[in-house]
Amino acid sequence: MRKIVAGLFISLDGVVEAPETWHFPYFNEEMGEEVGRQMQASDVLLLGRRTYEEFAAHWPHQDPEKDPMAARLNAVDKYVVSATLTTPTWQNTTVITGDVTAELARLKERPGGDISITGSPTLVTALLRDGLLDELNLLLHPIVVGAGKRLFDGDPGRVPLTLTRSATFATGVLNLTYTRS
Numbered sequence: 214m215r216k217i218v219a220g221l222f223i224s225l226d227g228v229v230e231a232p233e234t235w236h237f238p239y240f241n242e243e244m245g246e247e248v249g250r251q252m253q254a255s256d257v258l259l260l261g262r263r264t265y266e267e268f269a270a271h272w273p274h275q276d277p278e279k280d281p282m283a284a285r286l287n288a289v290d291k292y293v294v295s296a297t298l299t300t301p302t303w304q305n306t307t308v309i310t311g312d313v314t315a316e317l318a319r320l321k322e323r324p325g326g327d328i329s330i331t332g333s334p335t336l337v338t339a340l341l342r343d344g345l346l347d348e349l350n351l352l353l354h355p356i357v358v359g360a361g362k363r364l365f366d367g368d369p370g371r372v373p374l375t376l377t378r379s380a381t382f383a384t385g386v387l388n389l390t391y392t393r394s
Contacts, residue, residue: 215321216347219330219337220251223351229334230361239354243382255329261336262295269303334364342369355385
């Protein structure tokens, strides 16, 4: 069975919003390898509506011959959890509405690699709360951002996790992998 795996850049104060404004000074070869490892393990991208809209406005307009990330993101099958999005414009996109739990269970039963979530903190929190997230990968940056959406802005309730893997990068970023206890 496939796993649903989330990968997030996060600050010490829990901010996950707009990492492009604060995480690049910490990006190095180690982080690039980890992000690449996570991407290679997956063959489906799962997104919340807001992250989907940001990505759909950017990635289809990038040159896939110059940017391997654009080539990968544009080609991969994408699923968007949304009650409001009706007509996705980005290629290979399917909207999940209605019984999200049942749809994700069906998706997990199909053959293939991991189902990867990038960004989408509201979706990540909901899936974690509902026991649907199999793995949470956090790249914890040694910076206090001060403002912005935090991973646990709402009350997800008590969710016990087990640290299954950790590493410290030369930049001070902690690479932390958690599964549900």
